[in-house]
Amino acid sequence: MSGNERNTAATDLRSVPGNGSRRATPAPRKTTQFKKLLHSPQLEFLLEAHNGLSARIVEEAGFKGIWASGLSMAASLGVRDNNEASWTQILETVEFMSDATSIPMLLDADTGYGNFNNVRRLVRKLEQRQIAAMCIEDKLFPKTNSFIDSEQQPLADLDEFAGKIKAAKDTQQDPDFCVVARIEALVAGWGQDEALRRAEAYHRAGADAILIHSKKPTADEVLAFKHAWRDTCPVVIVPTMYDNTPTPVFRDAGFSVVIWANHLLRSCVVTMQRAAAKIFRRQSVTTLDGTICSVKEVFRLQDADELKAAEQKYLPLRSAAAPAPSGNGNGRSSPNAPVGAKAEKATRTPGTPT
Numbered sequence: 001m002s003g004n005e006r007n008t009a010a011t012d013l014r015s016v017p018g019n020g021s022r023r024a025t026p027a028p029r030k031t032t033q034f035k036k037l038l039h040s041p042q043l044e045f046l047l048e049a050h051n052g053l054s055a056r057i058v059e060e061a062g063f064k065g066i067w068a069s070g071l072s073m074a075a076s077l078g079v080r081d082n083n084e085a086s087w088t089q090i091l092e093t094v095e096f097m098s099d100a101t102s103i104p105m106l107l108d109a110d111t112g113y114g115n116f117n118n119v120r121r122l123v124r125k126l127e128q129r130q131i132a133a134m135c136i137e138d139k140l141f142p143k144t145n146s147f148i149d150s151e152q153q154p155l156a157d158l159d160e161f162a163g164k165i166k167a168a169k170d171t172q173q174d175p176d177f178c179v180v181a182r183i184e185a186l187v188a189g190w191g192q193d194e195a196l197r198r199a200e201a202y203h204r205a206g207a208d209a210i211l212i213h214s215k216k217p218t219a220d221e222v223l224a225f226k227h228a229w230r231d232t233c234p235v236v237i238v239p240t241m242y243d244n245t246p247t248p249v250f251r252d253a254g255f256s257v258v259i260w261a262n263h264l265l266r267s268c269v270v271t272m273q274r275a276a277a278k279i280f281r282r283q284s285v286t287t288l289d290g291t292i293c294s295v296k297e298v299f300r301l302q303d304a305d306e307l308k309a310a311e312q313k314y315l316p317l318r319s320a321a322a323p324a325p326s327g328n329g330n331g332r333s334s335p336n337a338p339v340g341a342k343a344e345k346a347t348r349t350p351g352t353p354t
């Protein structure tokens with residue numbers, strides 16, 4: 001079955017934690033879940049993740065969706081938010097994130113990593129990996145983060161960017177895959193009229209939602225945009241700079257989705273810096289108790305138990321008295337080792353620590 005066929009099936013087989021294993025519990029497709037979030041009557045929230053582990057933590061916390069942040073993925077790879085990580089490296093990262101979770105993900109796909117043709121290929125690859133939606137921004141490749149010299153950043157030509165959106169919508173196989181068009185006009189200092197002109201064009205091109213970005217310390221700009229745009233289509237915001245705005249303000253204004261865009265990355269930076277400094281200073285890890293999780297918790301997040309159960313099911317029984325598997329190095333019994341239910345004391349070679 002091709003990726004596209006898999007994705008357009010009536011339901012997804014819900015991923016369960018555990019390296020790609022799946023159980024046959026029908027769940028709405030991730031695309032459908034995301035589209036529902038966009039159109040839900042209440043304010044919804046996405047939290048940033050940047051790898052499989054953080055994605056799983058977002059899901060466990062109760063969030064209904066994940067923002068695969070370009071800034072956070074780049075930072076966690078140790079590079080800048082300037083498309084220094086290639087698009088296939090990003091694809092690989094979000095594949096791990098998607099496999100590790102059952103909630104939908106909105107990929108921050110920057111400018112789409114090229115022109116309309118690159119966007120078409122990107123959409124195909126995202127659908128194959130069950131990524132529910134992508135957000136593209138109207139800047140030029142290679143992009144720079146919106147909060148670095150933003151007013152010197154050129155914007156994409158409106159028609160060229162609208163063509164990218166149309167190409168994405170024409171390419172998607174799953175009718176519920178969503179394209180979010182991110183407008184940088186306010187960030188770049190082009191003003192409200194230009195932001196609205198672009199929103200109109202991107203909406204006409206088929207965008208499922210508009211992300212209006214702002215670098216102001218208050219929400220005034222995005223509130224003014226929303227007031228003028230009304231409910232033409234869902235509006236998504238990223239309150240990174242206006243983070244003191246009380247959430248009810250966003251709710252009352254009728255925004256669709258709030259993205260907390262980089263807060264897990266920033267929280268683990270602090271935690272890691274503190275732990276590293278402490279360990280270095282004290283030449284010991286004995287004082288870290290209580291500030292780090294147990295190894296057992298890491299195993300839980302990796303779903304080690306699922307592998308243990310799978311070993312019960314799939315690994316052949318091996319007599320405890322039998323010689324150790326000879327040299328195949330994969331932890332399974334050698335084909336010549338005595339096996340079978342008759343063995344009085346049988347064991348399986350575990351693949352995971354307990």
Ligand code: SPV
Pocket residue numbers: 069070071072108145146147238240261262
């Ligand atoms: C990101 O998370 O990469 C974003 C949001 O694009 S921001 O960095 O706030 O512009």
Ligand code: MG
Pocket residue numbers: 069070071108110
């Ligand atoms: Mg970004």
